[in-house]
Amino acid sequence: MEGEVEMTANYALTKEEVKNGFILTCQAVPKTKKVVIDFDIK
DSSP states (O other), rough: OBBEEEEOOSSSSOOOHHHHHHOOGGEEEEOOOOOOOHHHHH
């Protein structure tokens, strides 16, 4: 929702899911000072 992260590994998400903003929070490292994540799938 806000900020940027870099995933150290991705074995589960498709390229389209990543393009749509999905991340694996267990593999996400913040690249910006503030990161806001929404866990609700809409």
